[in-house]
Amino acid sequence: MKNKFVAGMIIGIVCTALIFTGVYALSGRMEPQKDNTLQGLEDNRDNRDSKDDEPDSETGNLRNPGAGLIDDKANSIIRLVDNYFLYGVTQEDYQTAIYRALLYACNDPYSCYYTPEEYDAMMESSSGMYCGIGCLVQQDVNTKLISIVRPFSGSPADKAGIQAGDIVYKVDGEDVSGQDINLVVSKMKGEENTKVVITMYRNGEYLDFELKRAFVEAETVTAEKIEEDGHKLGLITVMEFDEVTANQFLARVEEMKDWGAEGLIFDLRDNPGGYVDIVVDMLDPFLPEGLIVYMKDKHGRQEDYNSDADMFEIPMAVIINERSASASEIFAGAMQDYGVAEIVGTQSFGKGIVQSIIPLSDGSAVKMTIADYYTPLGRNIHGVGITPDIIVELPEGVISSNIERAEDTQFTEAIRAVIHQIEK
Numbered sequence: 001m002k003n004k005f006v007a008g009m010i011i012g013i014v015c016t017a018l019i020f021t022g023v024y025a026l027s028g029r030m031e032p033q034k035d036n037t038l039q040g041l042e043d044n045r046d047n048r049d050s051k052d053d054e055p056d057s058e059t060g061n062l063r064n065p066g067a068g069l070i071d072d073k074a075n076s077i078i079r080l081v082d083n084y085f086l087y088g089v090t091q092e093d094y095q096t097a098i099y100r101a102l103l104y105a106c107n108d109p110y111s112c113y114y115t116p117e118e119y120d121a122m123m124e125s126s127s128g129m130y131c132g133i134g135c136l137v138q139q140d141v142n143t144k145l146i147s148i149v150r151p152f153s154g155s156p157a158d159k160a161g162i163q164a165g166d167i168v169y170k171v172d173g174e175d176v177s178g179q180d181i182n183l184v185v186s187k188m189k190g191e192e193n194t195k196v197v198i199t200m201y202r203n204g205e206y207l208d209f210e211l212k213r214a215f216v217e218a219e220t221v222t223a224e225k226i227e228e229d230g231h232k233l234g235l236i237t238v239m240e241f242d243e244v245t246a247n248q249f250l251a252r253v254e255e256m257k258d259w260g261a262e263g264l265i266f267d268l269r270d271n272p273g274g275y276v277d278i279v280v281d282m283l284d285p286f287l288p289e290g291l292i293v294y295m296k297d298k299h300g301r302q303e304d305y306n307s308d309a310d311m312f313e314i315p316m317a318v319i320i321n322e323r324s325a326s327a328s329e330i331f332a333g334a335m336q337d338y339g340v341a342e343i344v345g346t347q348s349f350g351k352g353i354v355q356s357i358i359p360l361s362d363g364s365a366v367k368m369t370i371a372d373y374y375t376p377l378g379r380n381i382h383g384v385g386i387t388p389d390i391i392v393e394l395p396e397g398v399i400s401s402n403i404e405r406a407e408d409t410q411f412t413e414a415i416r417a418v419i420h421q422i423e424k
Contacts, residue, residue: 070098099364108369109141110355112180116363121186130218132189133157133196133211136239137168138272138323139181146181148200149270149323150239150402152219156211162200164402169206170199189213220245223252225259228415231422234261235411238282241274241327246281253285263315263418266331269345269400269410273326276354276373280305283334285312286341293330295354295371303371315421316341317414320386321400325349332386333375342417343388345410352382390417 081089099113114122134155139146146168151157168176171187188196190213200207220242226233234256238249256264280292289309296302318332318341329348335341354371374380392413394400405411 099366103366103368106368109144110353111368112182112366114182114357114365114367118183118186119357119359119363119365121189122182122357122365130189131192131213131215132185133160133162133198133213134216135162137181137185138270144178146176146184149272152216155216156214157209160209160211162198162209163202165399166200166202166207168198169201170197172197173199218242218244219248221248221252223255225256225261226265226415229419231263231419232259232261233415233418234259234264235267236264237267238271238328238331240271241278241282243275243278245274246278249282250285257312261314262422263317265411265414265418266316266318266341267411267414268324268328268331269319269321270323271325271328272323272349273328273351276305276327276330279327279330280307283331284308285310286314286316287311287334287338290338291376292334293373293375295373297371313340315418317417318343319410319414320345320348320388321394321410322346322349322385324386326351329381329386330373330375333379333381336386336389337376337379342390342414342421343386344390344392344414344417345388346391346393347387348381348385350381350383350385352380352384 078094096113096115103111103113135151135157136149137146138149148157148162148164148166148168150164151162168184170176171184174187176184176187188198190196192213192215194213196211196213198209198211200209220239222237222239224235224237226235234253236249236252236256238245253264276293276295283292284307287307288311289307292305292307294302294304316335318335320328320332320343324332324345325348329351332343332348336343352373353369354373355367356370357365357367359365372380372382390413392410394403394409395407398407400408400410
C-alpha cells in the first residue's frame with residue numbers, strides 16, 4: 001500500500017459541509033495516514049541510543065538537540081504565569097502550547113501539531129463527506145491569510161452569498177488571522193443544522209454571515225463538453241486532489257471518451273494540491289511506462305511512483321496559474337516532462353516538498369515536511385514552480401475562479417493548443 005503523503009499547499013475545503021486546502025491546501029483537503037517509515041516514532045522515544053544526547057565528535061553539536069529542553073527557565077516562566085497572569089491557564093493549555101511550539105521550532109509553515117479533536121476533524125474532511133459550510137479555501141503561505149477559492153454550488157456558503165476572494169477574519173467572534181488553516185476549518189465544522197457566524201473581509205468591509213451547517217460530498221472534479229471549430233473537446237476542472245478525486249476524475253475522463261472527445265483540457269488553476277498517490281493514480285493512464293514522481297528524504301532515501309505501460313494517447317493541455325501548487329505541479333510537471341500535453345497559463349506556485357501526518361498514541365498528530373519531490377526529469381520546483389510552455393496572462397483585474405468564458409484568455413489558448421495537436 002502506498003504511503004499517503006500530503007503534498008498540497010496548506011488548504012482545506014470548508015464543508016457543507018466542509019473540506020477545506022486548499023492550498024488544500026492546504027493548503028489546504030487531506031485524510032492523514034501514518035507514514036510507515038515513521039511508524040513507532042513516538043512509541044520508541046525511550047529506546048533511543050544514549051549517545052544521541054552527546055555532542056557529535058566532528059561538529060560539537062548535540063546529535064539530539066531537542067534533549068532536555070524543559071529546563072529551569074521554562075519552569076520559572078510557568079510559575080510566573082500561574083502567579084501573575086490575570087486569567088487562568090490549565091495544564092492542558094500548557095501542554096498543547098508546548099507541543100505546538102516544538103513544531104514551530106521547525107520554522108516551516110507546513111509543520112504543525114494537531115490536538116485529537118483537530119486531527120479527527122481533518123480525517124473527516126479528507127474523506128469527501130463532512131459537515132460544515134461548503135466552500136474551498138486556501139491559506140497564503142506568507143501572510144497566513146485564509147481566503148475563499150470558491151463556494152460549492154448549493155452549499156450554505158453559496159446560499160449565504162460568500163464569494164471567491166473573501167478573506168476569513170473571524171469564526172464565531174474569534175479572530176482566526178494567522179491560525180493554521182486546518183484549525184480554522186475545524187472551527188467552521190460542526191453538527192448538522194448547528195449555526196456558525198463567519199466574518200469575512202471583502203473590499204474594505206467586514207461582513208458577518210450566519211450559516212447553518214449541512215452535510216455534503218465534495219465535488220472536486222467537474223467536466224464540460226466543448227465544441228470548437230468542428231472538434232469535440234473535453235474540459236475537466238480539478239479543484240483539489242482529495243480522497244474522492246481520482247474516482248471522480250477517471251469517471252469524467254470516461255464520459256468524455258464515450259462522447260467522442262478528440263482532445264482534453266485539464267484546468268488546475270487555483271488547485272492547491274493534496275495527496276501524492278491520488279495524483280499518481282490520475283496521471284497513470286496518460287503517461288508511458290516510467291517515473292511519475294520521486295521523493296528524497298533527509299537521509300537520501302528515495303521513493304519512486306511509477307506508471308504502467310497502458311497509456312491512453314489523446315491531444316491534451318493543462319492550464320495552471322500562480323495558485324496551482326504541489327500535487328497540481330506534479331500533474332503539470334509530469335505531463336510536461338513526457339511531452340504529452342501543452343502547459344498553458346502562468347508560473348505555478350512552486351511547492352516541491354512533501355508533508356506526512358503522523359498520529360500519536362493519545363489521538364493527536366503532527367504534520368512535518370519530510371521530503372523533496374522531483375519530476376520525472378529530476379526537477380525540484382520548490383520556490384520556482386512550473387514554467388508553462390505557453391505563457392498567457394488573464395486580463396488585468398480578472399481572477400480565474402470567477403471569470404466569464406469570453407474573458408478567459410488562458411482557456412482560449414488551451415483550446416488552440418489542443419486543436420493544433422489534433423490537426424497536425
